[in-house]
Amino acid sequence: MYGSAQATAQINAMMINRNVTTSIDSEKCIGCGLCISVCPSETLSMKNNKAVVTGNRSLSCGHCEAVCPAGAVRVNGIDTNNPFFQSFMVSDQWIPFGDFNISELVGLIRSRRSCRNYTREHVKHELLEDLVNVGICAPSGTNSQKWTFTILPDRDSVMVAAKKILEFFRNLNRMAESLFFRKALKLIGKNSLDVYYQGYYKSVKKGIEQYEKYGKDVLFHGATAAIFVGSKPGGSCPSEDALLATQNILLASHAMGLGSCLIGFVVEAIRHDSSIKQSLNIPRDESIHSVIALGYPDEKYQTFCKRKKPVIRFFNNRKKE
Ligand SMILES: Cc1cc2nc3c(=O)[nH]c(=O)nc-3n(C[C@H](O)[C@H](O)[C@H](O)COP(=O)(O)O)c2cc1C
Ligand code: SF4
Structure with missing residues (x-):
C-alpha cells in the first residue's frame, strides 16, 4: 500500500x-x-x-x-540558450571527472555562511537572473525541472512579503496564547500549536515587537532581494529538486559577493496561508520549498564554522577470511 x-x-x-x-x-x-x-x-x-x-x-x-x-x-526539447549568464563569463567546456580543484571547491562550500547583516546596496537584476540559471544546473528527479523562481528584486518587494508574513505570525501567536485553544486542539490529537507555543512563541513575539517598535526586520535580516524557489505541479521529486537548486544558488551567491540566508519561517507561513502567495503573484497551484534572502553582506568572518560530528557508517558485506 x-x-x-x-x-x-x-x-x-x-x-x-x-x-x-x-x-x-x-x-x-x-x-x-x-x-x-x-x-x-x-x-x-x-x-x-x-x-x-x-x-x-x-x-x-x-x-x-x-x-x-x-x-x-x-x-530539440532543450532550451539552447540556457544556462545563459550575464554577469560573468563561463566556458562551455565540460570539466572531466577529477579535473577540478577540490580544495577550491571545498573552500567555497565551507566559506558560505547564512548572512544576517546586509548593506542597503541594490542587487542588479542580471545577478539575480544568473543565480537562477546556476540553480537550474542542479539535478532533478526524472529531469522534470518543474522548479519556479520568484524573484523579489528590491527592498520594497521584500518588505511586502515580510509584512504579510508578520501578519500571519501575529495571528498564530494570538491563537497560541490561548491555553484553552491549545488544550482543545490537543484533545482532538492536534498538538502542533502546543509544540509551536513551547518552541517558537516567545522568540516570534519578541521579533514582532522589535519590528513594531524599532522597524527591525527580524525575518529577512534587512536583505535587499529574495528568491522564492518553488515548483509547478507534476514533478516526481519537487522539494528535492528545489532544494538542490537552492544550494547551487547559495554557493554561487557567495562566489558572486552576495550574502544569502534561507528563511524557513517564510516557507512555513506560506504552507499554511496561501494568501501570501497571492500577494506575491505566485500561482495557487505552485508550492514554495525554500526562500533565500539575498544582498551585499555587512559582515566578515575570520575562519570557517566547525560542524558537529556526523554519523558515518559503512555497511560491509564482505565475508571475513
Ligand atoms: C531549512 C532551513 C531553514 C532556515 N531558516 C532560517 C530562518 O528562518 N532564519 C534564519 O536566520 N536562518 C535560517 N536558516 C539558517 C540556519 O540557521 C543556518 O544554516 C545554520 O545555523 C548553519 O549556519 P550556516 O548556514 O552559516 O552554515 C535556515 C536553514 C535551513 C537549512
Ligand atoms: S555519439 Fe557516436 S553513435 Fe551516437 S550519434 Fe554521436 S557519433 Fe553517432
Whole structure:
C-alpha cells in the first residue's frame, strides 16, 4: 500500500512529458555508440553502425548530445540558450571527472555562511537572473525541472512579503496564547500549536515587537532581494529538486559577493496561508520549498564554522577470511 506522498510522486512521475525530441544526423554519426551508453531511457539504439531513435520515451536530459564527438545529436526539447549568464563569463567546456580543484571547491562550500547583516546596496537584476540559471544546473528527479523562481528584486518587494508574513505570525501567536485553544486542539490529537507555543512563541513575539517598535526586520535580516524557489505541479521529486537548486544558488551567491540566508519561517507561513502567495503573484497551484534572502553582506568572518560530528557508517558485506 502506498503512502499518500509516494502515491502523489508516482502519479506525478507518470504525468511527466517523456516525448522523444531527439534526432540523429546519420551523415555525421561515426557509430561510436557513446550516446547509447549514456542514455537513461533506452531512446537510442545502433542499426547498421549508426545511432537511431528507436525508443518512444526520453528524459530530454541531453546526455547524448553532450557526449557525441561528431555533433550528430540534437535534443530539440532543450532550451539552447540556457544556462545563459550575464554577469560573468563561463566556458562551455565540460570539466572531466577529477579535473577540478577540490580544495577550491571545498573552500567555497565551507566559506558560505547564512548572512544576517546586509548593506542597503541594490542587487542588479542580471545577478539575480544568473543565480537562477546556476540553480537550474542542479539535478532533478526524472529531469522534470518543474522548479519556479520568484524573484523579489528590491527592498520594497521584500518588505511586502515580510509584512504579510508578520501578519500571519501575529495571528498564530494570538491563537497560541490561548491555553484553552491549545488544550482543545490537543484533545482532538492536534498538538502542533502546543509544540509551536513551547518552541517558537516567545522568540516570534519578541521579533514582532522589535519590528513594531524599532522597524527591525527580524525575518529577512534587512536583505535587499529574495528568491522564492518553488515548483509547478507534476514533478516526481519537487522539494528535492528545489532544494538542490537552492544550494547551487547559495554557493554561487557567495562566489558572486552576495550574502544569502534561507528563511524557513517564510516557507512555513506560506504552507499554511496561501494568501501570501497571492500577494506575491505566485500561482495557487505552485508550492514554495525554500526562500533565500539575498544582498551585499555587512559582515566578515575570520575562519570557517566547525560542524558537529556526523554519523558515518559503512555497511560491509564482505565475508571475513
Ligand atoms: C531549512 C532551513 C531553514 C532556515 N531558516 C532560517 C530562518 O528562518 N532564519 C534564519 O536566520 N536562518 C535560517 N536558516 C539558517 C540556519 O540557521 C543556518 O544554516 C545554520 O545555523 C548553519 O549556519 P550556516 O548556514 O552559516 O552554515 C535556515 C536553514 C535551513 C537549512
Ligand atoms: S555519439 Fe554521436 S557519433 Fe557516436 S553513435 Fe551516437 S550519434 Fe553517432
